[in-house]
Amino acid sequence: MKRMTIADLARAADVSVSTVNRVLNQPDSVRKHTREHVLATAEEIGFYGLGTIESSVRKGRETHRLGVLLQQSGRPFYRNLGNALRQEARDVSESPVDLTLEYLDDLSPDTVAARLIELGKTCDSVALVAAQHPKVADAIDTVAGNGVPVVALIAPLSARVNVSFVGLDSWMVGRTAAWAFDNMVRTPGKIGILVGNHRYRNQEMNESGFRSYFREHNTGFTALEPLATYESAAVAREMVEGLFRDHPDLCGLFISGGGITGALAALREAKKRTDFVTVGYELFNETREALIDGTLKLVISHPLERFARETIKTMIRVKKGGSDTGAQRVALGFEIYTSENL
Numbered sequence: 214m215k216r217m218t219i220a221d222l223a224r225a226a227d228v229s230v231s232t233v234n235r236v237l238n239q240p241d242s243v244r245k246h247t248r249e250h251v252l253a254t255a256e257e258i259g260f261y262g263l264g265t266i267e268s269s270v271r272k273g274r275e276t277h278r279l280g281v282l283l284q285q286s287g288r289p290f291y292r293n294l295g296n297a298l299r300q301e302a303r304d305v306s307e308s309p310v311d312l313t314l315e316y317l318d319d320l321s322p323d324t325v326a327a328r329l330i331e332l333g334k335t336c337d338s339v340a341l342v343a344a345q346h347p348k349v350a351d352a353i354d355t356v357a358g359n360g361v362p363v364v365a366l367i368a369p370l371s372a373r374v375n376v377s378f379v380g381l382d383s384w385m386v387g388r389t390a391a392w393a394f395d396n397m398v399r400t401p402g403k404i405g406i407l408v409g410n411h412r413y414r415n416q417e418m419n420e421s422g423f424r425s426y427f428r429e430h431n432t433g434f435t436a437l438e439p440l441a442t443y444e445s446a447a448v449a450r451e452m453v454e455g456l457f458r459d460h461p462d463l464c465g466l467f468i469s470g471g472g473i474t475g476a477l478a479a480l481r482e483a484k485k486r487t488d489f490v491t492v493g494y495e496l497f498n499e500t501r502e503a504l505i506d507g508t509l510k511l512v513i514s515h516p517l518e519r520f521a522r523e524t525i526k527t528m529i530r531v532k533k534g535g536s537d538t539g540a541q542r543v544a545l546g547f548e549i550y551t552s553e554n555l
Contacts, residue, residue, distance in 0.1 A: 280336035286316035326352035344412035387422025401433030402464035410471025446475030453479035
């Protein structure tokens with residue numbers, strides 16, 4: 214078989230011989246699209262210098278060093294989100310992504326702030342899930358002050374600097390949950406609300422939207438004061454047991470935060486009304502099973518693949534834009550599941 218020459222490659226790629234030579238020897242002088250086109254053609258015809266061209270294309274690509282802090286590795290939702298983020302980082306074709314992803318089991322503000330600052334020392338852009346707290350806000354300012362933009366995931370965060378956000382429209386989530394109770398509970402009554410932590414701004418906005426729906430449409434329901442589970446399944450179970458003990462006329466439960474597996478365990482053991490409705494958050498194996506057996510009537514969930522895609526895109530966008538980019542806000546459409554569309 215004839216060995217393909219530079220002239221053969223130039224002819225096959227419909228570029229000049231000098232362009233191929235520049236791809237081989239001066240890749241920075243050739244546009245990225247042209248470099249990659251020449252590489253694809255070299256692979257197709259079996260050009261002998263393929264390794265050199267691959268090296269030049271890699272050299273011309275900017276590597277994005279991204280860091281993400283997620284919560285509690287034991288929680289299925291965050292494991293699934295982490296897997297989706299890793300896959301999306303591998304799938305980015307324009308430039309290589311070097312993703313550092315960490316799980317924090319200790320969610321104290323001191324720990325979150327310290328890990329955020331450390332991650333900012335080695336990454337071009339960082340994203341995190343965190344509760345709003347002065348120590349976290351101060352850490353965000355420190356990281357951003359060093360030229361590393363910060364993106365809040367799921368729960369919006371504020372600081373003196375611009376903080377971008379990728380997540381759901383939480384006010385709409387709350388109103389959608391309220392709509393479900395209004396349309397599924399036959400006789401209005403009291404509805405319990407569980408949140409993970411009052412400092413998670415998305416959960417506070419969930420509650421705001423939830424109450425606003427009932428103020429507008431149906432005063433027959435009473436939304437009880439939200440109870441904080443502190444993202445603990447054991448605490449959530451205890452809270453649900455207490456709700457049934459203190460409110461025998463409870464007609465529903467809105468689980469807006471962490472600890473849902475404990476809440477589901479308590480719900481399965483409780484004696485409740487036949488038209489009792491529970492609305493939960495995020496679809497994973499345990500909530501899927503609860504939909505199937507009727508413990509949950511409806512689940513509102515992040516679209517994980519799109520969430521991961523928009524997170525990586527936003528982190529790259531704010532990195533490239535620098536301080537002039539301003540805060541980016543990406544509001545995702547949420548998914549709704551019942552037992553009939555799993």
